[in-house]
Amino acid sequence: MNSRVYVVATGAICALLVGCGGGSDASSSSPPPPPPPPATITRAEAFRFLNQASFGATDEAAQQVISQGYEPWIDAQLALPASLELPAVDAAYAAMAPPVNNFAPLQGDRVAAWFENSVRGNDQLRQRVAFALSEIMVVSEVSLKQLPWAVADYYDTLARDAFGSYRQLIEDVTLHPAMGVYLSMLGNHKPDAALNIRPDENYARELMQLFSIGLVQLNLDGSTTLDGQGQPIPTYDQATVEGFAHVYTGWNWAGGASFRQARPSIANQSLPMQAYAVQHDTGQKLVLGYPGAALQTIPAGQTPVEDLADALDNIANHPNVAPFVSLRLIQRLVTSNPSAAYVARVATVFNDDGTGQRGNLGAVVKAILLDSEARTTPAADTDGKLKEPLLRLTQLWRAYNVSSGSGKLVVPQLSDVLGQKPLQAPSVFNFFSPFYGPPGEITDQGLVAPEMQIATEYQNTQVTNYLFATAFCYIPKPLAVCPARQANSPILDTAAETAVMANSGQLVDKIADRLLAGRISPALRTEAVRQVDLIPTNLPELRVAEALFLISSSPEFARQP
């Protein structure tokens, strides 16, 4: 704990200085320089890295990281093209018997593609970052049931843009019809004073609050800037929201004969929205004011495209963006409670990747993963995070080389079982809030644990029961009492466990090796061995299942170190 306090303290100083990036904790008291990175990466270190940078560590991936080193591994990942969901939706649609009047079932194919890409895709880092972005810039199937191409292409857009520029990302997000429908910019039109109609404020508000700058001014290290009275300083007010609401007028589905006649088709669900100038407000518009802002109002008389470019430049250049986006990405990938210095180091890279480029997301992701706080052995009791249920499941599946009869991976009633499903949050505020902390020591210390918001008694029991079903039934030889399997039931390959099952200690250690990088607590190991020892060796699957259930449902597997 002492070393942690020290890091935070020097971090605060560091944040006030220029050029403190790169992991050094230099301060006026000149502490010794940090030790050089170890020459070799241990298996446990590779596992930790891969649980941050992928959908779950595997032995194969760990070997790659160990032989290549972190940075070359990242560089190789940055260069891989995105695995996509849209082709799976197209293929599933092609296999449907016409006429098709209900497109909602194709959402299931979209989710199956998500599992395919997340569990088996080579572009693991890109997919993991896309998933993180999908929980920051949220659209939800809940409002988009009949638009599966739009939802799939939205996720593909996040995957394609994951390592590009932030400015490009918010433009692609803003103009995506999935977002257009979800936050009602699509169809938003110019005011009509006679009818008391003014532009829709939905997208204007949430782009600022949730996707870019947040409600209050931030320091580079992510902490809240306070005024002379110790109060937070709002980043915008209602008049600003209204200004942007006017910017986002005149956009609708691409290819319409007119604004009023624009309609969704299969093709235009994956095309950016189109501007229809006739419904665009051409007045002057208030935007964000901040030191260095290129403009505080957008001039009258511009086209929709010109207005949008000015507005997105205005947002993307706001000083909040670097700490706001950096903190959220760190929380999604590495830890719920990064030190201020860690946020500041990443935000510094966001502001300038070293070549003068701002918002280089590939460089930001690299800075997050290579930071000393992500790479040195966790020591503080706040290091790491809780794994959300989807990530627990993908890690388990990847560790056990999951397969199915049909090749497709499907969990029936996924959102009931896990309390989440890709792109199916209950609202634009995601499944959980970045500010959430459960009652007790976490809240008392001013810390957060966002994923705990969906770890309720109810949901945890559901997840635990699914892990139970997995351990006992979704294995090569399911127990006799198990329900019949479906062609797309995900099956774990537990052959290596079965091979050593006669020795309970070896069996438990084998599972711990795969799921916990070998770092199993004495208590968990004792309980798992005890349970296995209750079962005779002529019931090999049951011995494996008992140990796999107890370890996969344990608090230590629920945590990402």
Add this chain to the structure above:
Amino acid sequence: MSNFDRRRFLRAAAAGGFIYAFGHVPNTVMAQMAGSYAPFNDYRALVCVFLFGGNDSWNMVVPRSDAEYAVYAASRQSLALDQTTLLPISPLTPDGAQYGFHPAMSGVQQLFETNRCAVIANAGPLIAPTTKAQYAAKSVPLPPQLFSHNDQQDQWHTLKGNAQSKTGWAGRMADVLSATTSGQQLPLNVSLSGQTIFQAGEQSVPYTMGPEGPVEFFGFAGDALADARRQGFENVVNASYDTVYERAYASVQHRALQVSDSVNAALAMAPTLSTTFPATNLGTQLRTVARTIAVRDRLQMNRQVFFVAAGGFDTHNDQVADQPGLLGGISDAMAAFHAATVELGISQSVTAFTQSDFGRTLTSNGDGTDHAWGGVQLVVGDAVRGRQFYGSYPLLEIGGAVDVGGGRLIPELSSDQYAATLARWFGVADTDLETIAPSLGNFATRDLGFLI
């Protein structure tokens, strides 16, 4: 080799089925709170029906009389309801205008007309009484981040005003009443719709179940091997952990396990309700609340707060198409719930009330409305002094006396007053009301009077 009950296993393996049950949660940290409360010899329950997204309640209770309707219709244009379709109501104390409910809300209209529903006319987060001039001059403190969903939900949940808060007002009620409710076998606060800060206390911890009740851990009972498995799982959950995340996760598992112990027992004893609930998520939640209330004695419950919720109220678009379903959904579910409490003979002791992020703009964005501030809330139950409006229903005029712009109306009554009125009925002493509703002292009326 059947080591567990196959039928139950299949249900859990399908992971969609629910097994009803309740259990024992020890009152571990019941506490240092000033406990000048005599033991309760009766039962009372509050049921918060939260309408996520911000309910456009100016279309829920609507002026019917010509002059007031004309102002409403001029403001709302294409979003205005047809005057002739409004379901008329007749408050015992008229204000000179006439009103009606949205045409989809016949259930609530009937409750109002039979004195079982009160209309809170224009309520919302406030720190002190606020006029339009004071708002413009910023001469009174205002809740921060007005018009933002999560911030205004938090205002309703916590009543924190400008302060920081890590507790909600239902959580603080549980803290204040901890000594006198210490024999209860369930936490005072139960949610059927996820966890919110509303029910978080300093000491008290809420319990979260599903819309159909708690689920049972699978494979933990039935024979010696299952018993051993459960014991192993429990030992793992109760072990000490090095990080805050593992400790938080383990503590939830610990509570879930303890509750699942005797879970089936109580709800299995619940009488079969003849009341039919709508087949909606809200209807299902309220049905489960009614069943839970039915077994209150078995669980030794004197005081309970339930949190249920419905979503979809953020009607930025398609409002005309969506509102009948949204408002009809509230009305049908709340009417069924009231009928169930009558059936159980407990309707005098159960009060359901709505909360929502905010009211919405009188102006339109073409096919919907945007985030605003004050709005109408409903209180239902036989302890309600019903068939009345509390607070004055504003003239729905753009640019009018309480419009801060675009038809965003300043609340007349504060959510603190609303909560304090509910809390007092629940059994919180007058001296503790500021603990529940910190800004209450800034308002002249401590009790809005809508409960007997």
